[in-house]
Amino acid sequence: MEDFGSVALRKLLDALPDAVVATHAQHGDATAVVAPGRAVEVLRFLRDAAGLDFDMLSDLCAADYLGYPDRDGPRFEVVYHLLSTKHLHRVRVKAGVPEVPAQIDSAVEVWPAANWMEREVFDLYGIRFRNHPDLRRLLLYEEFEGHPLRKDYPKERRQPLVGPRN
Amino acid sequence: MAHARSVEGDLERDLHTEHQILNMGPSHPATHGTVKFLIELDGETIVDLDIQVGYLHRGFEKECESGTWYQAIPYTDRLNYNSAILANLGYCMAVEKLLALETPERCQWLRTMAGELARLADHLTRCGAACLELAAMTPFLYGIEARELTWDLCEALCGARVTSNYVRIGGVKHDMPAGFPAVARGFIGRIRELLRDYDSVVTQNRLFVDRLKGTGVISKDDLLRYAVTGPILRAAGVPLDLRKDQPYLKYAEVDFDVPVGTIGDNYDRYLVCVEEMHQSLRIVEQCLVALERIGPGPVNVDDPRVRWPAKGRVFNKMEELIQQFKAVTEGPMVPAGEAYQAIESANGELGFYVVSDGSAQPWKVRCRPPSLINLQPMPMMLRGAMLADLIPTFDFINMIGGECDR
Numbered sequence: 329m330e331d332f333g334s335v336a337l338r339k340l341l342d343a344l345p346d347a348v349v350a351t352h353a354q355h356g357d358a359t360a361v362v363a364p365g366r367a368v369e370v371l372r373f374l375r376d377a378a379g380l381d382f383d384m385l386s387d388l389c390a391a392d393y394l395g396y397p398d399r400d401g402p403r404f405e406v407v408y409h410l411l412s413t414k415h416l417h418r419v420r421v422k423a424g425v426p427e428v429p430a431q432i433d434s435a436v437e438v439w440p441a442a443n444w445m446e447r448e449v450f451d452l453y454g455i456r457f458r459n460h461p462d463l464r465r466l467l468l469y470e471e472f473e474g475h476p477l478r479k480d481y482p483k484e485r486r487q488p489l490v491g492p493r494n
Numbered sequence: 495m496a497h498a499r500s501v502e503g504d505l506e507r508d509l510h511t512e513h514q515i516l517n518m519g520p521s522h523p524a525t526h527g528t529v530k531f532l533i534e535l536d537g538e539t540i541v542d543l544d545i546q547v548g549y550l551h552r553g554f555e556k557e558c559e560s561g562t563w564y565q566a567i568p569y570t571d572r573l574n575y576n577s578a579i580l581a582n583l584g585y586c587m588a589v590e591k592l593l594a595l596e597t598p599e600r601c602q603w604l605r606t607m608a609g610e611l612a613r614l615a616d617h618l619t620r621c622g623a624a625c626l627e628l629a630a631m632t633p634f635l636y637g638i639e640a641r642e643l644t645w646d647l648c649e650a651l652c653g654a655r656v657t658s659n660y661v662r663i664g665g666v667k668h669d670m671p672a673g674f675p676a677v678a679r680g681f682i683g684r685i686r687e688l689l690r691d692y693d694s695v696v697t698q699n700r701l702f703v704d705r706l707k708g709t710g711v712i713s714k715d716d717l718l719r720y721a722v723t724g725p726i727l728r729a730a731g732v733p734l735d736l737r738k739d740q741p742y743l744k745y746a747e748v749d750f751d752v753p754v755g756t757i758g759d760n761y762d763r764y765l766v767c768v769e770e771m772h773q774s775l776r777i778v779e780q781c782l783v784a785l786e787r788i789g790p791g792p793v794n795v796d797d798p799r800v801r802w803p804a805k806g807r808v809f810n811k812m813e814e815l816i817q818q819f820k821a822v823t824e825g826p827m828v829p830a831g832e833a834y835q836a837i838e839s840a841n842g843e844l845g846f847y848v849v850s851d852g853s854a855q856p857w858k859v860r861c862r863p864p865s866l867i868n869l870q871p872m873p874m875m876l877r878g879a880m881l882a883d884l885i886p887t888f889d890f891i892n893m894i895g896g897e898c899d900r
Contacts, residue, residue, distance in 0.1 A: 354831050354832065354833070355591050355592065355594070355831065355832075355833045357832070357833060357834055359832075383718050383719075384718055384721050385721050386721060386836065386843060386845060386862065387721075387834075387845055387847065387860070387862040389847060389860045389862075391849055391857075391858045391860075392858075396851055396857065397830075397851055397852070407847065407860075409834055409845065409847070409862070411843075413718060413732065413734050416739045416740060418834070418836075420834060439719055439720075439721065440719050440720055440870075440871075441719060441720045441721035441867065441870065443870065444866065444867070444870045445867075448866075452555075465548075466547065466548060467547065467548035467551040467899055467900075468548060468551065469548070476553060476556055477555060477556060481556075483553070483556055483557075483560055
């Protein structure tokens with residue numbers, strides 16, 4: 329029997345064939361790599377399509393592939409992990425994001441849970457989310473210079489001392 | 495008469511004042527967790543709330559990227575320091591997924607048991623500290639005594655009370671010590687007594703119930719849209735528990751119930767947590783029985799990629815000496831790829847998304863922190879509520895700074 333992850337990927341391919349760049353199921357994690365401009369459309373489809381019902385955005389994060397061996401493609405990836413609480417299955421959606429301009433559409437209108445997760449990605453990777461209602465740093469402070477999870481941010485870099493802000 | 499009537503009119507007149515902004519935290523005596531609230535107040539009513547997190551940000555993910563796969567395990571201890579073993583477990587299981595490793599049966603039972611002890615410690619802290627922050631000292635002491643017993647068991651198991659560092663990639667640090675089941679059964683009896691004492695002073699206590707009932711309510715649809723998991727979601731009536739729904743380790747073989755609430759207020763959250771503690775004790779007892787039944791056996795996978803060779807062979811064989819040398823100086827090489835592994839931690843779904851480039855250093859380690867994600871809809875739970883309701887609501891969200899801010 330075909331597993332639920334493959335069913336989800338097939339339905340996605342049938343409905344939005346030109347939005348999906350590639351699919352795989354490495355280690356059993358069904359994954360769809362999608363065009364960055366279509367990511368929100370794909371997410372909305374996975375949420376609403378009958379029989380899929382991915383009603384929860386478990387996680388949203390990014391990865392920086394600067395210097396990753398044998399890779400060509402955009403520098404960043406924004407990674408969405410979805411969970412269907414009805415069918416108890418997961419799917420991963422990834423969208424490549426170039427270095428310039430490092431931006432992608434916000435998923436807040438699909439799931440409000442994306443709000444803080446996108447703020448964290450903006451904070452640590454410097455990826456901007458278009459139409460985000462409140463794109464501020466989440467974990468670091470306003471005066472912090474740079475985005476520490478970028479591979480070209482050295483771990484040892486010192487930050488300017490910030491006095492009390494009143 | 496006319497004068498009296500005008501005074502009465504004054505009493506009923508709407509006396510709205512200007513809204514004021516109250517700054518609470520980042521280190522407030524009535525919150526366990528380092529977080530700042532900017533609260534817009536109308537009198538004592540909360541109009542809006544901005545939560546500022548990040549005070550305990552230590553660059554967990556960046557640090558993980560600069561060491562070996564093994565060197566990340568002690569960092570995971572310091573995420574949720576109430577239930578460190580669960581974070582060890584989530585991370586190691588994600589790396590094992592990349593390596594396609596199957597751990598031995600005895601190891602899985604030990605992991606299940608250790609994870610439940612950690613969950614118990616976490617819930618005891620949550621329920622105990624909630625009483626403390628609502629100005630009840632005695633039940634806090636019952637909770638903390640039970641937590642000490644739990645941590646004594648953790649110490650017997652792995653040598654440390656809090657930062658356990660117990661789980662290894664492909665196994666656990668070592669088997670339980672001789673005589674552990676007998677000690678554990680004694681402690682479980684005492685923990686049950688303490689839970690009874692705790693229950694008798696808290697659960698029906700008018701002061702406690704009045705602070706919890708009907709506060710912090712949020713609908714289950716909103717909880718799902720905000721990706722809230724764990725006891726908060728179950729208290730609202732959604733029986734989502736990864737231990738039952740996507741069973742890992744030995745959860746499919748043990749008998750336990752998933753308690754759910756009805757309306758999802760703080761009182762339901764409290765009842766769910768208390769029942770989950772009893773269920774955790776049940777699971778620990780079943781693990782002890784299973785460990786005694788299957789008898790001694792390996793607790794680590796026999797795979798040269800992640801485990802050191804036996805000492806006797808290291809001293810006498812050239813190949814094993816080289817293997818040991820490389821294992822110590824370089825650490826395991828993990829095949830290139832990506833994997834996401836989620837487990838049910840005490841606060842909800844704890845996920846690790848790991849990416850490897852095939853080297854001995856993680857390319858990326860992402861921790862999906864339930865503490866942070868469960869905190870996000872807190873303003874929705876509190877708009878229109880009294881300032882005092884913030885304390886129990888925040889208590890039962892159980893935001894742990896180390897995990898929230900990483």
